[in-house]
Every structure is written in C-alpha cells, then in structure tokens.
Amino acid sequence: MAWNPELYDQFKKERSAPFFDLLKLVIPRDNLKVIDLGCGTGELTSELPDYLPGSEITGIDYSSEMLEKAKLLETDKLKFYQRTIEEQLESDQTFDLVISNAAIQWCDDHEKLFPEIISKINKGGQLAVQVPSNHDFIVHQLLRKVAETEPYKSAYGSWERHYSVLKTEAYAWIMFDHRGSEITVFEKVYPLVMDNAEAVFTWASGTAMIPYMEMLPGDLQEGFKENYKRELKHIFMKSPVFYPFKRTFISATF
Numbered sequence: 001m002a003w004n005p006e007l008y009d010q011f012k013k014e015r016s017a018p019f020f021d022l023l024k025l026v027i028p029r030d031n032l033k034v035i036d037l038g039c040g041t042g043e044l045t046s047e048l049p050d051y052l053p054g055s056e057i058t059g060i061d062y063s064s065e066m067l068e069k070a071k072l073l074e075t076d077k078l079k080f081y082q083r084t085i086e087e088q089l090e091s092d093q094t095f096d097l098v099i100s101n102a103a104i105q106w107c108d109d110h111e112k113l114f115p116e117i118i119s120k121i122n123k124g125g126q127l128a129v130q131v132p133s134n135h136d137f138i139v140h141q142l143l144r145k146v147a148e149t150e151p152y153k154s155a156y157g158s159w160e161r162h163y164s165v166l167k168t169e170a171y172a173w174i175m176f177d178h179r180g181s182e183i184t185v186f187e188k189v190y191p192l193v194m195d196n197a198e199a200v201f202t203w204a205s206g207t208a209m210i211p212y213m214e215m216l217p218g219d220l221q222e223g224f225k226e227n228y229k230r231e232l233k234h235i236f237m238k239s240p241v242f243y244p245f246k247r248t249f250i251s252a253t254f
C-alpha cells in the first residue's frame with residue numbers, strides 16, 4: 001500500500017501517544033533481542049534503545065517510503081529492513097520482545113497470525129501490541145458507504161475492506177491458549193479533538209482511506225475523495241469535532 005510519511009506525521013502527537021502507552025506495558029530489561037513489526041518511519045522504534053539498554057533492535061516494514069526516514073536513524077544496535085510481517089514470520093529468527101504499534105491491523109486472520117508471532121518469542125520473552133479498534137466508528141462507515149455507490153461499487157467489484165481486529169477477549173484467549181502469563185488486554189479510548197471535518201478527512205487519508213484508494217483506478221480517486229469529504233462534512237457540521245478513537249492493547253510473557 002502507498003504510505004505517505006508526511007501525511008501520516010501530520011497528527012504526530014495523536015499517533016505517537018498510544019506507542020508510549022504500549023511502552024508502559026513493556027518490562028524494561030537489558031540486552032534483549034527485539035523486533036518491531038511494521039515500524040513505519042522508525043521514529044518510535046528509536047525510542048526503544050533508551051528503554052532497553054544494550055538491546056539489539058530490528059524494525060521491519062514493507063513500505064519503502066516509510067523506511068526511507070527510518071534508515072537515517074540506524075545505529076549498530078538499531079537496524080531497519082524492508083520486509084512484510086508475513087515474510088518475517090517465515091524466518092527462523094526468534095526474539096525476546098516482539099513489539100508492534102498500529103501495524104498488525106493490516107494483516108489478515110489474527111487467530112492464525114498471533115500464534116505464529118508467539119512462536120517467534122524466546123522463553124521468558126514478551127509480546128506487546130497495539131492495534132486500532134475503531135472500525136465501527138462513523139469515519140470508517142462513511143468510507144464503506146461511499147464505496148457502495150457507483151461508479152466505485154463497480155470498480156471495486158467483489159473487493160471490500162476487511163477488518164481483522166478481534167474483540168479484546170479473543171486476544172486474551174489466544175494469549176492464554178499459547179501459555180501466556182501476565183496477560184494484559186484492554187481497550188482505551190483516545191479523546192481526539194479535531195478542528196473540523198476537513199481535519200478528519202486528512203486523518204483518514206493517512207490511514208483508513210489508503211486501501212480504498214489502492215483499489216480504485218486513478219481517474220476515480222479524486223471523485224471518491226470529494227464524496228467522502230462531503231459525507232464527513234454532513235456528519236461533522238460543528239467545530240471542533242470529537243473523535244473518540246478506540247485502541248486495543250495486548251501484552252503477555254511466554
């Protein structure tokens with residue numbers, strides 16, 4: 001998918017706050033072997049060396065655009081590679097900490113994926129994941145609504161945006177079924193306040209709208225964006241706009 005680091009970074013404070021909440025769940029230890037799945041620009045990954053002294057940290061992401069920035073942050077103990085999460089899981093590499101912030105929601109079938117991730121965690125190691133869980137919010141519903149109108153409906157054909165994020169308790173079950181201890185799973189609402197519908201559009205352009213754009217021919221993309229913006233303006237008529245953004249946190253040791 002075509003990620004745009006500049007667009008994504010427009011809401012830097014709002015997008016990085018959950019990472020620091022995730023970091024609070026990480027047991028601070030030295031000299032770990034760590035991987036960050038879907039590390040993006042690597043800016044948040046680069047917070048890890050201070051928190052986990054002496055650790056060997058790897059960030060992987062499939063987006064060359066995002067990794068361009070990450071590459072500038074490399075040190076002898078912090079490395080970034082272009083690779084999909086699925087490819088990473090096919091390798092034999094194992095880690096003391098697998099961390100992932102706002103990335104695994106883009107992978108399918110979490111019932112299958114999480115056990116695969118857990119299988120790459122060394123004995124005594126930890127999993128710490130954050131995924132957005134607000135796919136039932138109006139901002140997402142409106143994307144689906146526009147996608148169901150013509151000419152987009154015909155262009156998408158049988159494609160529809162699939163949301164892989166499970167209920168919180170399902171993640172707790174997976175952790176338990178795979179011998180997790182110190183299981184912590186919870187959902188947190190981030191009370192985002194945005195200037196207006198235009199700002200919500202910009203927010204969605206950086207993430208939720210990306211797959212809808214990817215699956216449309218270029219000549220239909222502008223029209224889709226205009227229709228989506230119109231729908232958002234119809235719903236968010238007042239300023240500011242309150243956007244209660246739900247995120248799920250999952251942590252366990254193994």
Ligand SMILES: C[S@@+](CC[C@H](N)C(=O)[O-])C[C@H]1O[C@@H](n2cnc3c(N)ncnc32)[C@H](O)[C@@H]1O
Pocket residue numbers: 003019037038039040041042044060061062063066083084085086100101102103104106107207
């Ligand atoms: C919302 S960004 C989060 C980036 C970073 N973790 C952060 O918190 O700033 C999601 C990232 O996941 C990456 N991503 C999504 N699906 C992926 C996959 N299957 N394999 C590797 N990277 C993936 C995207 O390229 C993007 O950089």
